[in-house]
Amino acid sequence: MTTPDSTPDHAPAAVTPGLDAAWIARTVETALDEDLGPAPGRDVTTQATVPPSATGTADLVAREEGTVAGLVTVTETLRQTARRLGLPEPEVTFHAQDGSAVVPGQVLATLTGSTQVLLVAERTLLNLASRASGVASAAAAFSRELAGTGAQVLDTRKTTPGLRALDKYAVRAGGGTNKRMGLYDVAMVKDNHVVAAGGVGAAIRAVRATFPDVLVQVEADTTAQAMEALDAGADFLLLDNMPTAVLAATVAAVRERQGRDGVAEHVELEATGNLTLDRAREVASTGVDYLSVGALTHSAPILDLALDLRA
Template identity: 45%
Template sequence: MILNGYNEELVETIKGWLREDVGAGDVTTNVTVPADSKSKAVIHAKDHGVIAGITIAELVFQIVDPELRYTPKVNDGDAVTPGTILAVVEGSTHSLLTGERLALNLLQRMSGVATRTRSYVDALEGLKTRLVDTRKTTPGHRLLEKYAVRVGGGANHRFGLYDAVMIKDNHIKGAGSISEAVQRARAVIPHTMTIEVETENLTQVQEALQASADIIMLDNMRPDRMREAIALIREQAPHVKVEASGNVSLETIRGIAETGVDVISVGRLTYSFESLDISLDLNEKKEG
């Protein structure tokens, strides 16, 4: 079964989403479609884009009805055009219609993230700068959206507040200074965990360098100021990674990358995407 090998938490989350949608039952299907009806459904793209979530859609249908037969016609990461058949699902018409909306919602959203990510990756073609996402994800969808970023060719920043130290402006205010914040963090975290410091000007960059930060983020800096900051960092601590962040768009990302930063984080990958237009059509009824 497809359920084997999937994250148990994800399976339970999808079951919860189905309960939210189906409730006590699919009233319309129950009163209009014979209980023994069998159908073949075709999932197809109605837009240009990059597909992500083809197996997640399968998981939805499997949870609804393990007897449904799901045949993918594309793989995650494939570029598609309008009319491309993504998958075929066969079995109980009731089950197909019950799982349709959630399967499409997830497939559309994830493909939208992958498509947006691919456009940013393409803008960086030929450069060594790495594109990463942020924690600006839809609540409950982080695992899926961050997976979709990887499908689109990007990489993941930290998954949550638990897997890296990232000292931002409010942490600095709370601790009193960058130096104090880094010192407190270094005293208690494991040696395998990195410390990143968000900086807004050259004075803060210098303080982060003196505090021995592992990664320095240049937040909302102009490209010319970024070059100054990078020159300072490369001179004093060439091993330190440099990340750029803040209002990065398709129009500005290449210019930012050309300053020499190692990483660019883009929140728009997961909070400002447009879902891909994907539909499911019953195109063939089968004898029960």
């Protein structure tokens, strides 16, 4: 079987940084348990109608236009399925790589081997790749819209529980950028934290005293709140649900303060809230560094992929 370390003609290139192999293995195991029951599990239809000795070839095909991702999970899905059934692992030849633009009818991979393994693995394989490809396609659409603006599209923590690594990998495959991976790597001071701590400055000081190694981002709904956060020492401002004119004025006010009075030379600015594709360039024109779009992961429809067994 080919692997992501094989030649580009036969294996999907890993998006850097790629998905952790141990994470893929755990996720595939859980997904197969859901579909087959506890290991080794069973597929009552396939195992009743297809003899273990049968072999065949199937094509993984795109049914619609988009950006593909999740191909890096295919080989592990087949490997674990074959192990559960006690059958040989199918061979895979990839014709596309994660991050590739695809069109309807395009064959992404050819799978050859045990027909039982191919059919039992089908739904798990498609669930992972279709989900990831849908997220990648959404990220790619924003990336194309923002091309030349200097702004990048960011994801959020609004991911499917248990699939965050896949969701964020897919965003990267589509040309987007990951924000924080969780609550542990970046401090995000929101309105409830300000209330709990007794003010923006108090909240920032508390984070810096407790976790001096993390960046501190502060959410602001108005220009005044943004300037207050800047004065309190925020590294990064999240400008939430601001009308375009207010957003532009806030960006200008922050940029005017940069490099003076202890403010960093460049404060990173992120626009968020009701950011649709048709507003993307308008929002980017205000001078923000990022647009964070929760819909990339919480609302992206899957990309329709299919596994077609050759007659």
